[in-house]
Amino acid sequence: MNREDFPILKNELIYFDNGATSLKPQCMIDAVVDYYTNYTANAHRGDYDNSLKVDAIYDYTREIVKDFIHAEQKEEIIFTSGTTDSLNRVIFGYFGVYLKEGDEVLITKSEHASNVLPWFELADLKKIKVSYIELDENLHVTLENVKAAITPRTKVISLAQVTNVIGDVRPIKQISELAHQHGILIVVDGAQSVAHMKVDVRDMGADFFAFSGHKMCGPTGIGILYGRRELLNNMRPLEFGGGMNATFSPNGVRVYEEVPELFEAGTQHIAGVIGLGRAIQYLSEIGMDLIHKHELELRKYAIRRLKEIPEIIIYNEKSESGILAINYQDIFAQDLGIYLNNYHICVRSGNHCAKILREDMGIKNTCRISFYFYNTFEEIDHMIEALKNPNIKNEII
Ligand SMILES: Cc1ncc(COP(=O)(O)O)c(C=O)c1O
Structure with a gap:
């Protein structure tokens, strides 16, 4: 096709080797080249035509992503550098604050390193426990095994929607229903799913959802973190600087922007955002x-x-x-x-x-x-x- x-x-x-990265369509390449050739400017910093055009496309891309994964608000879409970055931000920025000593996170042995190592690091820092949901004979996750793994200390389940080795599609909707009944949050690694199937973050009940642009016909170095608004409101940024502050004074008093700007410090990967938006439009057209x-x-x-x-x-x-x-x-x-x-x-x-x-x-x-x-x-x-x-x-x- x-x-x-x-x-x-x-x-x-x-x-x-599309699991590693996808090939790039001409329309996406053209969108990136067009930005660099014809209207280069920073986002949210200038009052001249090119800058305003960048602002408009940057903000519109957030809408495109929101619609693509069926989020409720465009403020729930954070631009990151990819799935790894998105997961690290959630794991340290949200769960690093929210989890207490002895709390548990459930993952599986077929998670990608990006959904394992940040949890190990957090476990060392916060003395939380990383436990595993047992896989069945096909190395799939079953609802029964999730049920069996949940303990009173389980606070979060963090799973790929589709794994990168076995390629199994996890029953995220049923898992999140179960998780939410126990007051457990669910983080979904969408790196191998969002490029290949219709994704509806609300229907599946994801509290956080992470993915990369480069696996879905977009540029490298751009990704998305989706989070439910009330959760993002309580997430701590990992980067501080320009673009995410409203004001600050010499004595250290500072006021930060609201989500999503709160999580987009510094000049963003604007070409990446533009390319990702075009890639999503392209995939949606197909x-x-x-x-x-x-x-x-x-x-x-x-x-x-x-x-x-x-x-x-x-x-x-x-x-x-x-x-x-x-x-x-x-x-x-x-x-x-x-x-x-x-x-x-x-x-x-x-x-x-x-x-x-x-x-x-x-x-x-x-x-x-x-x-x-x-x-x-x-x-x-x-x-x-x-x-x-x-x-x-x-x-x-
Ligand atoms: C399931 C899964 N999670 C996370 C990642 C990390 O994605 P990225 O390298 O784009 O951050 C990958 C990449 O292959 C993956 O397959």
Whole structure:
């Protein structure tokens, strides 16, 4: 779908590493170039035409994001540098204040490092406890296992909506209903979901929701933190400086802006904001349902074709996203990645930043194939052809 929109696809390239980052459509690139070429100015600082134009587009992008994830107010949308930044801001800025010694956060062993390490750091600082929701035999999260993990000290559950290795789609709505019944807040890492399916933060009951622009056809270095307004009103900024203060005096008395400006100190990644807005418009024009449907069809087809090769092990057949975790018997995952690169096929090999999953999976490394809407069935056929090469092992050695 829409391959002609992606200039990089004019090259000989089969890009199956969309979990790491997505390719960029020309319209998004043009929007960024247009800002740098024709109306460069800072945001919220000038009274001249270009500055006012930047203000208008910057503020309008907040509306675009709000509508895209179905937030209630545009003030609930904070521009950040990406999911990692968004999660750190919530974990230290909100939970760093809210949690008390002995309180518990529930995560799983398949979370990305960005949803694990900040909690470990906070645990050291505040003496809170990080506990794990057990995964089932498919490495999925079930409501029963969430229920079993909740204790009277559980104050927050922090989960990816879709994980980056197994690609399982978590039942966030049911989990948040359960969590809220116990007065527990829910943080959702949307890095692998928002680009691939319709996301409705209110319907799923997310208290906080984090994602990155670069995985959804936008520029690198821009991301979003959504938070319910009353929670953001009680969140502490991690950065202080220009743009987030209303006034301050020599004796240290200061008055800060309200949300969202409170959390956007310093000159922001304006080109990133503009590019993200254009990327979201582009994705919306295609339709998130269509994107999701196409990815699931690619997945189904790829599984069917991969099964023609007896040496291929598929680890996550039961998941419902465009992410496939595989290995080729007796070939090291990294070697397989390098081999496929000879055919201009890009996949991701390694442990994918979910390092504590290793024990539960029983393997250290996998090859991750992750689809997006511009991938085709023919591309999958090319990969299968490469994998069926009877000399594959000789070519690797
Ligand atoms: C599930 C998940 N969470 C968080 C991240 C971190 O995203 P970023 O590197 O854009 O901050 C990623 C990136 O791959 C991810 O897959």
